[in-house]
Amino acid sequence: MLLVLLPPSEGKADSGKGAPLRLESLSLPGLTGAREAVLGELVELCAGDEEKAREVLGLSEGLRGEVAKNAALRTAGTRPAGEIYTGVLYDALDLASLDAAAKRRAARSLLVFSGLWGAVRVTDRIPSYRCSMGIKLPGLGAPAAHWRAPMAEVLPEAAGDGLVLDLRSAAYAAAWKPKGEVAGRTATVRVLHAPTRKVVSHFNKATKGRLVRSLLSTGLTPRDPAELVDALRESGYEVESQAPDRAGKAWALDVLVEEVH
Numbered sequence: 001m002l003l004v005l006l007p008p009s010e011g012k013a014d015s016g017k018g019a020p021l022r023l024e025s026l027s028l029p030g031l032t033g034a035r036e037a038v039l040g041e042l043v044e045l046c047a048g049d050e051e052k053a054r055e056v057l058g059l060s061e062g063l064r065g066e067v068a069k070n071a072a073l074r075t076a077g078t079r080p081a082g083e084i085y086t087g088v089l090y091d092a093l094d095l096a097s098l099d100a101a102a103k104r105r106a107a108r109s110l111l112v113f114s115g116l117w118g119a120v121r122v123t124d125r126i127p128s129y130r131c132s133m134g135i136k137l138p139g140l141g142a143p144a145a146h147w148r149a150p151m152a153e154v155l156p157e158a159a160g161d162g163l164v165l166d167l168r169s170a171a172y173a174a175a176w177k178p179k180g181e182v183a184g185r186t187a188t189v190r191v192l193h194a195p196t197r198k199v200v201s202h203f204n205k206a207t208k209g210r211l212v213r214s215l216l217s218t219g220l221t222p223r224d225p226a227e228l229v230d231a232l233r234e235s236g237y238e239v240e241s242q243a244p245d246r247a248g249k250a251w252a253l254d255v256l257v258e259e260v261h
Contacts, residue, residue, distance in 0.1 A: 001162040002105075002221050004212055005119075006112045007169045009087030015069075015127040016079035025125070030154040031118040034147060038116050039073060041137050042129075046070035056137065057130055066130040073127050081112055082122030088202055089167075092209025095122060102216040109216070111158065113172040115143040118151060119158075133171040144174040151176035163222055165189065165215075166250065167208045179248055186250040187225040187241075194238070194256040207257055211237070225251035 023032050023039070046053045046067045053059075053067045069076070082095045095106055107123045114120060116131040133144050140146050155176050164178055164186040178186040189211070191204040214220075214235050222228040229241045238256040 001160050002109045002165065002215065003159050003162065004110050004165045004215075005168050005172075006089070006110060006212075007167070007172045008112055008114050009085045009090055010132070011086045012084050012128045012130075013079070013086055015077040016083070018078040018125055020075050021073065021078055021125070021127055026117065027121040027124050028119060028154050028158060031150050034150040035117055037140060038131070038137070038143060038146065041139050042070055042116060042131055043073055045138065057135055058132070059130065063130070069128060070130055073129055076127035078125035078127050080122060081120045081124050081126050082106070082110075084126055084128055085112060088205040089209040092206040093213050094209075098213070098216060101219065105216045105219065110212070113168055113175060118147050118175070119155070133175060144171065147175040152179075156182055161185075163187065163224055163228060165212075165228065167212070178250060183248050183250050184244065185224050187228055187253050188250050189253045189255060191255045191257060194258050203257060207255060211255065225253070229253065 023035050026032070026035070045056060050064070050067050053070070054064060057066065057070075059066055082090075095103065098106060107121060110122045111119045112122065113133070114131070115133040115135065116129050117124075117126060120126060131143070134142075136142050155178075159178070159182050162185070164182065166173065166178070166186055166188045173188075177183075189208065190199060191207040192198065193200050193203070211232070215231070218235070220231045222231045225241070225243075229239050232239045232253075232255070240254045240256065242252040244251060
């Protein structure tokens, strides 16, 4: 089975009118205790001193309303995570327009990392929230450090015995680093502007979204990083790959693009 690790989006859709959050209903139940710890501290922080909460969360004056949103997380409506996360990558992925078979593949394969939830599947029902992996909560500290131990217990099983395609940004990759034989079948991907060999943030995200959409739409299930490279090249992508030089390291893939848009 293919497992795709995605970053969340900073921008999020409204929570919607679904039933309130039930932590025990989320995928990866081994993370429930760690989720409760972050949720409890975040709600307490945001229900208290608004200015302190805004400072901790790194929110501008214009985003002051996010504090009240966090304070109400336990009672807010929910909707599938695939509808909550918006932004460039998710616009390009466009889950809503996939056919039924591709949506089933997305439900099985996509895992979105989060400072608040650890990681969720796109079908998990969550409220809209604000809690990046880069903040420091007063009691728990940095979420990335909080998530490392529970992730190390839960994620290897979620990875199964198939390919792991890691499209996370550095902040979210810090919460779980594949190790051992899992690392050997993990491929990390950068998208580079071919003429300059530089990462361009907007196009990096858009290309990753389109790449995942292509895999889901075609039903391609490469079993390892080498097969992934072949599959991407057959789909028209220019890919450079670097196999790990020792055990316990992931493959590194660069997808080269000519135009930035």
